[in-house]
Amino acid sequence: MPTRQDRNGALYHVPENTDDLLAGRCGDPFSILGRHNAGSLDIVRVFYPHAAKVRLLVERPRSPPIERAMRPVDDTGMFIGTIRKGASYRLRVIWADATEEVSDPYSFGPILPEEELHAFAEGRHFHVHHLLGAHPVTLHGVTGVRFAVWAPNARRVSAIGDFNIWDGRRHPMRLRHRAGVWELFIPGLTAGERYKFEIMAQDGTLLPQKADPFARRTELPPATASVVARNDPFPWTDDAWMATRAARHAPQAPLSIYEVHTLSWRRPNGDPDRIATWRDLTRDLIPYAVENGFTHIELLPIMEYPFGGSWGYQTLALFAPTARHGSPEDFAAFVNACHDAGIGIILDWVPAHFPNDLHGLACFDGTALFEHADPREGMHRDWNTLIYNYGRHEVRAFLISSALMWCEHFHVDGLRVDAVASMLYRDYSRQSGDWLPNIHGGRENLEAVSFLRELTDTLQRHAPDVQIVAEESTAWPGVTHPTVDGGLGFSFKWNMGWMHDTLHFMQRDPLWRGHHLSEILFGTHYAFSERFVLPLSHDEVTHGKGSLLARMPGDSWQQHANLRAYFAFMWTHPGKKLLFMGGEIAQVQEWNHDGELDWRSLSEPSKLGMQRLVRDLNHTLRSYPALHELDIDPAGFSWLINDDDANVVFAWARFALSAPPIVMVWNATPVIRHAYRVGVPNAGDWHEIINTDASVYGGSNVGNGGRVTAQAVASHGCDWSVELVLPPLAVLILSPTLEEAG
Known part of the structure; x- marks a missing residue:
């Protein structure tokens, strides 16, 4: 582009690369635009396509600004003017239908440190x-x-x-x-x-x-x-919660998690086309979780995601709460209200993969930036998504910053890291020849292992009382062990093996359960090798698996009885608890993410009874230290009966350092057992603190009148024992003391 000359003969130089700027190809706009010194004057160049005129408003120390016209460069949209050296200026841009006064973006020097x-x-x-x-x-x-x-x-x-x-x-x-x-x-x-x-x-x-x-x-x-989000700090009122969070998250504390898909928990007025706002969920979900005794709510991913059918697991905006429920400030208010109500918040968080939507991270700058270039490393075959490149410094910083942001900015109490198994193995869900080994020729993803350790170490430094939970479905050693000992450093790990084995047992006809006691017993062989959460999650009620209730055998009465017993077994087994929404009301239908829970079914006694049982199990978990104090210590658990394959009866005891033991007896058949003797650790009266066959839960009300007295008859390794009536398909929870509901 040639040099231009104004009427007074002053030269207005147009740099050689101006054509690239005008065509949108220029990678160095500051070399052309903004202020450039020319001796005693500064030349100012601006680019406003379609502007009628642009004028310089030159600041003066003790006088109003002086206005100077800028010379258009043909019809390119570029305007050039001169000001005295170092003078401050603004721009008046005159359009066909409006005039605006602005500061010049190209008058500012480098911004970031x-x-x-x-x-x-x-x-x-x-x-x-x-x-x-x-x-x-x-x-x-x-x-x-x-x-x-x-x-x-x-x-x-x-x-x-x-x-x-x-x-x-x-x-x-x-x-x-x-x-x-x-x-x-x-x-x-x-x-x-x-x-x-x-x-x-x-x-x-x-x-x-x-x-x-x-x-x-x-x-x-x-x-x-x-x-563009606001930078204003949120007015938090959760100091009391934050001060006690470390104790609430200690391994010996009770933890009962209600897992929720926010879109389908409840639709406003039952309208399938409406979505609850964070304010709606504050009004309805938080009191519901409190009333039913849960300690925490876990939300399926609420980081912004484009495809609703992914339930949030194909996340594209790792720093933004989804706009489906309202603003970021509304989400912060929801978390604050949870804490004020004594409820913690855990978020599902997805650093394993991301969708390939064109507006997202895929091929972000024309290259494989966030992902791997080779599909043998960078493509998830199961989900048609892309895998983060954990070996790249900036990608690790991106992911760890996201985790910290949710913990620090939004005060969330935990992150459940999704699909950890898919991160740990290079051959995850891949055929031979469709994956690349690591530098040692192995299948382990060493970069992902290093990333996970850096993630947990960083969170431990910056937010030490936040829980980091791994959804890890293999036998990878030391998931919850400290990184200094070679572990991954997570707070807890989902016990997928326990869930699969015990659900298989529960689906069996009671006639054949005696041949499969190992499906119940095996979990205790490794129950203390990691810090576990026992999950009955959304994954167990989707993709044709049916609801939890539908997977129980027998007629409707037996299905409800089996599910009540299974919940009692889960709540009294070592490990923290997680239940996906709908399980607590024994929903019949498989979960539908486009619908809502079947709230109308609570008019049925069996559904209301299931909800009451879950609430009572949660309160019992909190009230009796034996059910949580030694959750990760083998000294806190002992089988009393684990070999009665004829009657299919199990009995076990839980212990605490600070309180009496608890004994559980489970009759896994629909046959009432009379005069069934079970050893107990203590003499005296033993109270039925929960009988899952009680009529208030929808059962037949078979039991022991609420109390039995131990006899000096040795049994099952104990000096004392009790004779019980065992109700059908039911669990009895017995305690030598009666505690206040917690």
Whole structure:
């Protein structure tokens, strides 16, 4: 482009790469736009396509600003003017139908601290969400929004949105070469602005418009834009909860988790097309969890996700609560209300994979940036999703920053890390020849192992009383062992083996259960090798498996009796408890994520009874230390009867350091057993604190009148024993003391 000359003979130089700027190919816009010194004057160049005029408003120390016209460069949209050296200026942009006064985005120097960018590039920055993304800030007295995005292999990156009619030529960004981060401060913008990034690959290909990986707020799907979030701190009132959280999360504390899919727990007014807001869930879900005795609510992923059918497990915005339920501030208020009510919040969190939506992370800057380039490492065959590249420093910092953000910014009490097994093994769900071995020729994903250890260590340093739970379905050793001992450092691990074995037993006809006692007994052989959560999760009531109730054998009465007994067995077995919504009301139908729970069924005594039993089991778990104090210690458990294959009766005892023991007896057949002797650790009276066959639970009310007295008759390794009437398909929970409901 030739040099231009104005009427007074002053030269207005147009750099040689201006054509690239005008065509949207320029990767260094600050070399052209903004202020450039020319001796005693500064030349100012701006780019406003379709503007009628642009004028300089030059600040003066003790006088009003002086207004100077800027020279248009043909019809390119570029305007050039001069000001005295070092003078401050603003712009008056005159459009066909409006006039605006703005500060020049290209008058500001580099924004992000060099040391923080260096730490990010080296994987040492675990609060990258403060560095990257979109943040309302004030620079040199000017308010606006600071945009920053990691795209090291891009030729050009621009911030686009309603503020520039989504024109990528208008706000190209500055590249900070060391970290591959692009930045730009756009004055005048505020929270609530919609935006994306327009990225040009090195070969000149314009990629699909990309949502911000670090967005803290998003549009409501199916819309895909990011939204500038507010920076205002939330007014938390949960100091009392936070002060006691460490004790609530200790291994010896009771833990009973209600797992919830927020969209389908309850639809407002039963309307299938409506979605509950966080305010609705605050009003309805929190009191429900409190009333039913749960200590925590675990939410299926609420980080923004494009496809509702993924239930949130195909997450694209790891820093943004889904807009389906309201704003980030509404979510914070929900967490705060949970804590005020004495309920903890655990979030499912997915660092194993991400969907390949065009507006997302896939091929983000024209290269495999967040994922692996080789599909043998980077593609999940089961889910048609992409696998994070855990060997890349910036990707690790991205993921760990997300985990920390939820814990620190939103005060969540735990993260359940999804699909850990798929992360640990390079050959997970792959055929021979469809995976690459590690550097030693093995199947273990060494980079993922290193990442998980760094994740748990970092959370332990920054949020030591937050629970980190692994959904790990294999026998990987030391999942909950400290990393210094070679473990992965998780707080708890889902006991998938216990769940599969015991559900297989429960599905069997009671006539044949005596041949399969090992399915109940085997779990106690490894129950203390890790810190376990016993999960009856959403995975067990989907994909044609049917509801928990539907998997129980027999007629309707027997199905309910079996499920009541199974719950009592689970609640008194070593390990923390997790139950997916609907189980507590013995829902008949398989879970439907497009519907809601069958709340109308609570008019049936059997459903109401199941709910009452779960509530009483939760209160019993809290009230009797023997059921939780030694949960991870083999000294806290002993089988009393584990070989009665003829009667299919089990009995076991739980112990505490600070309280009397508890004894459980389970008759796994529909036959009433009379005068059945069971050894007990103590003399005196033993109270039936729970009988799952009680009429209040929907049972036949067979039992022992609420109390039996131990006799000095040795049995089952004990000096004392009791003679019991064992109700059909039922569990008795016996205690030498009666505690206040907790």
